[in-house]
Amino acid sequence: MKKYNLINNSLGWVIFAIATVTYMLTLEPTASFWDCGEFISQGYKLEVGHPPGNPIFMLTANFFTHFASSPSQVALCVNAMSGLLSAGCILLLFWTVTHLVRRLITKDGQEEYSWMQIALIMGSGVCGALAYAWSDTFWFSAVEGEVYAFSSFCTALTFWLILKWENRSEEPHSDRYLVAIAYVIGVSVAVHLLNLLCIPAIILVIYYKKFKETTAKGSLIALLISFGIIVFILFGLVPGFVEIAQYSELLFVNKFGMPFNTGVIAYALIFVGLLVWTVYSFHKQSSANQMRWSFLLTTFFSGILFIGSSMLIPIVLTAALAFYLFGVCKKIPVRILYNTALYIAVIFVGYSSYALILIRSNAQTPMDQNSPDNVFALGSYLNREQYGKTPLLYGPTYASPVERDDTGAAVMTKASKYVKEVKASPDEPDRYKEIDDNYNTEYSYPSSTKMLFPRLYDSSAKDKYLRCMGTIDTHPVETGSSVVDVPTFSENIRYFFQYQLNYMYWRYFLWNFAGRQNDLQGQGEINHGNWISGIPFIDNARLGDQDMLPDDLKNNPGRNVFYMLPLLLGLIGLLWQAYCGKRGIEQFWVVFFLFFMTGIAIVLYLNQTPEQPRERDYAYAGSFYAFAIWIGMGVTGLYKLLLYAVRKVSCKKEGKNGFEVTDAEKKVRPALVVAAVAFGIFVPLQMVSQTWDDHDRSGRYACRDFGMNYLSSVDKDGIIFTSGDNDTFPLWYAQEVEGYRTDVRVVNMSYLATDWYMAQMRRPAYGSAPLPMQANAQTFAYDQHLFGLLYTYDVDGNPSFNNPNRQVSALTSIANYYSLPSAEGSGDTSFNYPNMFIPIDRAKIVANGVVPADMRNNVDSNIPVNLLKDQYITSKDGYTLSSAKAMQLDIISSMVAQGWKRPAYFAITIPDEYYSYFENQDGGYKFTTSAGMAYALTPINMLAYKSIGSGYTDKAYRNITEHYRWGGLDKATPGNVPYYDETAARMVNSTRISIVEAAQNLIKEAEMAADLKEHNDSLKVDVPARVMTDGFIADRYNKARTLLHLMEQKLPWFAVNASFSIIEDTASAYFTIAHATGNSDDMKRGSQLMEQLLTNYAQYMRYYNSLSADLKGCLTNIDDYLYQDAGYLKLFETYMLANPSAAKKLFVKLDKQGLNLWYGFERAALRVLHSSSASAAQNIVYSFPTYARMFPKEAQDFLMKHDNFYTVMTQLMEQSNS
Incomplete structure (x- = not known):
């Protein structure tokens, strides 16, 4: 036994070392996206993160931050903590597997084990531990500063401790192991609640140990x-x-x-x-x-x-x-x-x-x-x-109407709070004050529209349910005076199995043990985020011919092919354990309930709606841990299976029954042990050969650098409005940990609706003074002013807008809103003056250096704000102003009143609904312009000629060329590129968009200046003479060219794929510069980009054409635009107009390669004709002349068959424009 223990302990630490080296080599050297920046910040300075908090994680992370030599090393130390805890989890998994296998293949009281027994036990442990160590989901969490690595360690420790107790349960003081388990559970509650799901497995171990007859x-x-x-x-x-x-x-x-x-x-x-x-x-x-x-x-x-x-x-x-x-x-x-x-x-x-x-x-x-x-x-x-409640056992459906009383008011129950x-x-x-708790409001729904086990429950997700399921069968239900179509219970169950269980659990499970298609987030498309096996007849039937995939998808680092070997080994281990006698079936139920509770039970509890903002596989890591136990046991199970096969064959040869041990069997046992162990070790080695490249985050600084780019786009003491995790937490990390641009105040619009966040905005933070605002501590206290109603009801009960034609100062309107009491218990307040203007003091603007002195007369007198013309307030929010938007208006109008001392910005990644109340013209907002990774609020109409020379384009240029960081991609070479997953790549493309927009603004400014220089006698625009010179115009084009060159150099195309729209806009910018300046190099660069784009997407077109009709319906909106709405054809037309001769050559080349461009055009045109798709009509009409020239006979035949073509297209275009 001593020999066994020595080998077991020594090999366990070797496995720990292997896992540690793996994770230390692949750690992200700084913060990662999503919650990591927040977690690292709260660990470094012991700050308070989002509910429900994780103080043990904070304290442990804080301990590790003391090893950092500088603030820039803090994130690396916290990430290393995750790596070490994950390696500890792998160590405990190894010992767990060896314990379970030993209990099945050795006899109780056996002191010495044969070398074959030891080989099988250790081989099982190595296989299971390394398969999990190198699996997709677990490795992802192991190299970033998040709670899931810590949570996995607590789960592994808890399960290992109960097995230690099982070994020593008859010894004195064995209860200390149970006390230790309780302590680990208590600690893990302060990390993540997932650890509680180990308890059923723990109780089963105790039951099976303490009761002889189970x-x-x-x-x-x-x-x-x-x-x-x-x-x-x-x-x-x-x-x-x-x-x-x-x-x-x-x-x-x-x-x-x-x-x-x-x-x-x-x-x-x-x-x-x-x-x-x-x-x-x-x-x-x-x-x-x-x-x-x-x-x-x-x-x-x-x-x-x-x-x-x-x-x-x-x-x-x-x-x-x-x-x-x-x-x-x-x-x-x-x-x-x-x-x-x-x-x-x-x-x-x-x-x-x-x-x-x-x-x-x-x-x-x-x-x-x-x-x-x-x-x-x-x-x-x-x-x-704050996250609300989700019905689990009984509740409404998405179609259930809220019950109303005789006055029409919603029937609800509210809990009070202090x-x-x-x-x-x-x-x-x-003192504490008792108020109604608006977070715990529970609306009442007609019982006739409720159902057991409600899965289709969220009324705000109705369209998502339909997109997910295609169609939903309903049945009519009377609810008082109305009839609603309620989804049937069978459809409810279909959604549970089809989406929640299959797509949001088994898909992740198979990522880890069968193979993963790519690292692109999936929403049900056949080319994003599916599981694959690497076996053509299995994959092609579900996802189309995988050999036809474009190179972008074939070479995606997240494409991992395991040929289902881990899955097969796990199933063998599961079955061997289950059929290995009384002890085996008892072990099976223990591991099964660990698997079930940390996997499918979580699916039942989360009750997720479709189109989640990110993949959720990290939530099920405990379930995959349990399956890794079975993978390890599969080594011994495989040996037993091979032994059984040899026995059957040899018994047949020797004329014995199938249960007798034969001489042939005895001879081959050692070879079978070696074969089973070798195969068991091969499986995780094959896995790591696939997963290393898409889990190696070394050299990636995306989160930190791009977070800093947001902040560097903001002027001193500025305010930047954000909304999501990935445009907020990286900024917090940069400020809180690395002390970067602490003068900037980050304002998250999702939080601005809460009284606690508003109170924080009134406090100083580092170098940032309290934000300017009229609101005080009383304004939003006790859930007042949660919603501003832009209407009142007339005597007939019809809504009537409040003062739609009376325009008042925003400060006056907001002060009036704050002065009115909220309706008791609702937080609703009348917003009496939705038609506003924000007055601008030109003298203060110039004195504070917001615009040059010679631009004083170009500053507008006010910024109009009409909430009744805000498309989001009028449609999505039902003419109701949220407290977040009211507070934002307060901050902005107060800032403007103070002379723009605290300039306001909007992160380029936030939805425009957060600033949509500003005046819009031709798809652009008059008073915002690009400053880099943020849109600056300006005192000048930036769509007008008078904005030329205001300096905003130069600020954006300086921000990009002098302050931008590049996330490690500036050091990339074609053979050495840091791994960028979809989230990080999305931020790269956002950065590219910011650079292209800045270049486009410079080009636009040059064109407007040239226009003024030639036609100002008729235009009569008062602008400084300096902007109507050849030098100014040339400078604009030169700076635009410099930005495009810089982007291609620092964010090379080979490092991270760009969307087709970014490449098209970049090429178009080069073409514009080339035509304006006569620079042949610009034409060459633009042509290279268009050829690269069109050649690349020709592969996508061929892939699309290879799909069946059913599979064509399972693609993304971008795919639909490119293939069905003639977006690809429009790209060709763009190239044709810019460089006709080069475009024609490419046209002929691709047509010879079998792309069949006319077929693509005709298919798209017919689809528009039959479906009346207004959005695609413009692309078709835009592209038709080119295709008619290239295919004159086909075009003539098409027009003869469809003589209403131009009439229908014109009508659709007019419809689209209106």
């Missing part, structure tokens, strides 16, 4: 107990402790007049005292009543009995426990109660780390999400109330 009924009872434990921890202890603290806080603050958080401290001290008393009582065992009372009080005050919102449940449970302790229980089960008390105590120790959140929020850190600085805010924070009372002066005492 039955299916006993297993079910054990599972029910385990689910009960999860309920008591997740819905009892976690929120219940905070609930009791809230009662204590309310007593001490509102009744006793003590300062905020006094009640929390008092309660915590009392509970710690109870824990000490309980442990002491059970240790001494001197008084039975003392043990009873201490246990009862500890259990009650832990909050574990406070399940649900009603006080009835904790009262009943407490009474039942008291009855058991003092009535039923004659002899106290000391060990059970003592251990239970210890479990509660150690879980509390881990959970108590949430005090860090409370403490740091009271310190008012710059990042203080939800401001949980008191126990009531902390409760909302832990319960994730919030800090806003003080009129600092001398007022601390």
Whole structure:
């Protein structure tokens, strides 16, 4: 046994070393996208991140940041923490597999193992551990600063500890392993709640170990107990402790007049005292009543009995426990109660780390999400109330109408909540105020429209459900005076299996163990993000001929082909374990429930809607961990399978029955062991040969650099409005960790609708002063002014717009809005003056250097803002102004009133609905212009001639050429390119767009200046003489050319694929410069780009033409535009107009290669004629002359068959333009 233990331990650490080296070599050297920038920031300075928080992660990350030699190394240290924890997870997985296999192939009490047994055990461990180490999902989380690596380690540690207990359960003090498990669960709650899902597997191990005769009924009872434990921890202890603290806080603050958080401290001290008393009582065992009372009080005050919102449940449970302790229980089960008390105590120790959140929020850190600085805010924070509730067992469908009372008002139930009372002066005492909780509003729906197990539940996602499922069968249901079409239950189940289970779980599962098509996010298309096997007859039937894929997709680094070998090995291991006697089937159910609870159970709980913003495979890493156990066991299972095959053959030859051991079998056993182990090691090696290139993030600085590019696009002391994770968290990281441009204030529009975030905007942060605004602490307190209604109801109950023709100053309109009370309990307030203007003081604008002095007369007198013309407010939001937009208007109008001292910007990646109330003309906004990675709000109409020379194009040029960073791509060579996944590549393309836009603005300025120089006598535009010179015009073109050259040099096309629109716009810019300046090099560069673009997308066209009609319907909108709406044909027309001779040569070349361009045009034209697609008509009419010249006979025949062609196209174009 000593020899075995030595080998097992030594090889385990070798596997740990292999995993560690793998992750350290492939770590991202700085922050990653999505939540990583936020997590690293909160770890570095112990700031408060998004709900429900992760204080243990924060503390551990903070420890690792102390190894950083400079702030730029902080992210690397946190990423290294993830790598080490992930390697620790792999170590524990190795020992888990070897434990399980050893228990199946050796006898109890066996001291020495044969070399074949050791080889099979160790081979199984190596195979399972390395297969998981090099799997797609786990490796992704292992090299970035996120919570999932830590969570996976806690899961592995918990499962390994119960197996250690299984080995030592009969030894004295073996209960310490169970206490350790409880502690790990308590710690993991403060990392991620996923670890709780290990509990069913843990309870099954205990049941199978403690009961010699196990039955299916006993297993079910054990599972029910385990689910009960999860309920008591997740819905009892976690929120219940905070609930009791809230009662204590309310007593001490509102009744006793003590300062905020006094009640929390008092309660915590009392509970710690109870824990000490309980442990002491059970240790001494001197008084039975003392043990009873201490246990009862500890259990009650832990909050574990406070399940649900009603006080009835904790009262009943407490009474039942008291009855058991003092009535039923004659002899106290000391060990059970003592251990239970210890479990509660150690879980509390881990959970108590949430005090860090409370403490740091009271310190008012710059990042203080939800401001949980008191126990009531902390409760909302832990319960994730801002994300709303999702029905699981019973609820409405997307078609369910909200019930209304006799007045037409929505019927709803609201929970109340306590919030800090806003003080009129600092001398007022601390108090909590009770208000309606708008986050916990529950609307009432007709029961006739509800269903069990609601999956099609979200009314805001109706169109997404339809896109996902194609069609949805419904049945009419009467609801009072109306009839609604409710989806059938069978369609509800179809959606569950088709999307939630198949697409959002099994697809990810097969990514890891069969193969992955590419790293492009999938929304059901056949060419994005599917699983593949690498076996043509399996893949081609589902996804089209994979040999016809364009090179872009064939060579995508995320294309990983495993030939289903890990899957096959896992299935062999699963079946071998399940059929390996009584112990085998018991092990199987343990691993199965770990697999089920961390996979399919999460699918049931999340109840996801279609078109998620990112792939969600990281949520199921625990399930893939369980399957990796089966992969490891597959090595031994494969050996047994081979042995069985040899036995069958040799028995037939020797005339024996199939169950006898033959001589031939004995001879080949060693060879079969070697073969099985070799194959088991080959499988993970084949996996890593596929997955290394798309998990090696070394040399990639995308998140940090492009986050800094946003900030460098903003003038000193500026304000930048953002909206999503990837245009907010990288900026926070740059400021919080690396101290970059802390004078800029980042304002996230998604948060600006909340009172806590508005309060933070009124506080200074580093070098950024409080934001200018009229709003004060009272304005949005207690959920006031959540929505501004732009209408009132007339006597007949019809909506009538508020003062649509009266234009007032925005400051006046907003002040009026703030002065009005909100409707009780709704947060709705009338917005009386939606037609506004923001007055501009020209003298202040010039004095503050916003525009040159000679441009003073070109500054507009005001910026018009008419909310009734905002397409998003009028359609999407139902003529309702959100508090976020109201606050934004307040900030912008206050900024303008102060003379533009704090210039405002909008990140180029935020939806334009966040600034759509500004005047729009011909698809462009008059008062915004590109400044790089942000659009600057300007005091001049940038679409007019008078904007020439205002300096904004020069600012954008300087920002890009002097301040932009390139994410490591500036050092890329064709043979050495950092890996950029789709998210990072998307940011590269956003950066390219910002550069192309700046170049286009310079070209436009040159063209306008040339126009003025020639025609200003008739145009009569007052602009400085300096802009109507040949030197100014030439400078514009030269700077535009410089930007395009810089982009191609620093963000080379070979490093990250660009969208066709970026390449088309770049080529068009070169063509424009070439025609204006006569520079042949510009024409050459533009032609090269167009040939590259058209040649590349010719492959896509051939792939599209190879697809069946059904598969053609499973492509992206971009694909539809290119292939069905003649976008590709329009590209050719663009090239033809710019460089006719070169375009004709390419035209002939591609046609000879079998592209059949006329067929493509005719198909697209017929589709437009038959479907009346207005959006595509312009492309068809635009392209027709070129194709008619190239294919005169075909064009003539087409017009004869479809003599209404031009009439229909003209009508459609007019429809599109209107």
